[in-house]
Amino acid sequence: MEQVTNEEVAVLLYEIAFYLELSGDTFRPRSFERAARSIETLSESVMEIHRSQHIEGLMKIPFVGEGIAKKIDEKIRIGRVTQLEELKVRFPVRLSELLTVESVGPKTVRVLYEQLDIKNVEDLEKRAREGKIRSLPGFGNKSEEKILKGIEFLKACKGRQPLGTVLGLAQHIRDQLRFIEGVKSVVITGSLARGKETVEDLDLLAITSLPDVLVKAFISTSEAIHVYQKQNTRVSIRLKIELNANLRIIPEESFGAAQQYFTGSKEHNLALQRLAQDKGLKLNEYGVFSKDGQTIAGTNEEGIYTALGLPWIPPELRENLGEIEAAREERLPDLIKHGSLRGDLQTQTNWTDGKNSIEEMGKAARELGLQYIAITDHTRSLAMVGGLDESKIQEQGREIERVNRKLDGIQILKGAEVNILKDGSLDLSDDALADLDVVGAAVHTNFNMPQDEMTRRMIQAIRNPHVDIIFHPTGRIINRRPPYAVNMKKIIEAAKDNGTILEIDAYPERLDLKDEHIRMAVDEGVKLCIDSDAHSMAQINYLSYGITQARRGWASRNDIVNTMSLDELLKHLS
């Protein structure tokens, strides 16, 4: 018997769907996808259903029939699915890898494999550089160029993973190690501690009286697949998620210095070292020392900064972008704190591409201590997810009113995520927009317009008096899609002139606005909001990534509208 989570079953079904699509099957892929989505949203465990009710029970899951139920049964009983194994023999390609290249889909993978024996991205790049792709039927110079561009973009992101996929795991490992015998302290350092949007590896520091025990625990974590180096005070392992994790064991007297040093950034540290030098001091990973070698600080970070004549600087600011000067002049921003949001202004439900109902999302938000949550499903031009038209929006409004009457302790706001069309108009009538509490507008189509055209398009939406917020203003997907061309300075100016809020979308793959743009907006006094963009109950937790991102952009509580009480917010929006 295999232990499998619903998530793993869903991934398996998606994988089969992709291979079926590759093999030219038209409708089965849709079936497997629908079943996968259904299992993702399921509250009961598939394992548990299988244990108590076998295949018959599985068939009661929506969109799971006999065929798919048997595949799940096979996976649980023997750990693999014959059909998928056979598909992989027939098409020995690294499908998921190839599909990450933009403009490459299953059909293209098939042609590339059959005609040029391309099995992975490396083969693909080689063949494209040799000019072999352009001579394939149905391909040309442009397709070849596009593929190479896609590979370039992929390479540029390679090895760096979104904060959101790493931070939870890092915290989990840290918390496990804290309970190991002899351990006095474990902290996360590096770009992860600074909350950078992508991270290259996971760095931990620890104090322990029993180094051997801690090292052993670290390398035997269930997340590890390989041990690179193992010394008394330093170990590196490879994690399942294709990332390295490093653990250093530090003596207590220099722990603060090490924490400061390994948190970085390099630029921040170099600037601090220059500052130390000016004061006739020496700063390194062991502490702050006087000329004659006397230890001045080292046990904690505050001490290091104090010794240099500075207040402690929050890790999110340590990029040498003016924070040291600000610290010296005692004008560091009072950064927004975790836990200070009172609401969430962008969430989707099962009325479109979300997984949960309005009521479930409301309850989940209440659980997290929020006071209000806006339901902002997609509107009609996003047909793919069943975007809502005017009458559906009205119907949803009535459902929201019903849920509001039922639930105490949370207010659900009527909203929408309207699409900004090519000409800058919106895909929902002004009358419909006027009935909503929160209108977010966003670009979802026609991504590759020239910069000035895209900027004009977005500014027109900003000027629409019904639009409260511009959602994910640059449209980027980290490691997958670059931002569209837009002049952010002009957008920020327009937002300022029209009192429009710009969003910090906390969805880990978006983090949009990015830190430098947040700082530009803050400097201009433009109001921001931090939204989860949750597509399920659990994803409302993403808000914390948005707070980290806001901190990296020097934002204070006052800059973020959803720190307001509901009354204040509604007044602000009206």
Place this chain on the structure above:
DNA sequence: GCCGTTTTCGGCCCGACTGTTTTCAGTCG
């Protein structure tokens, strides 16, 4: 392969864009 029946097989979210074609296939959202 699943669903919903006009219960035993037909229909399956859709629209725009792109690059290749000269009427369309594949990708993407």
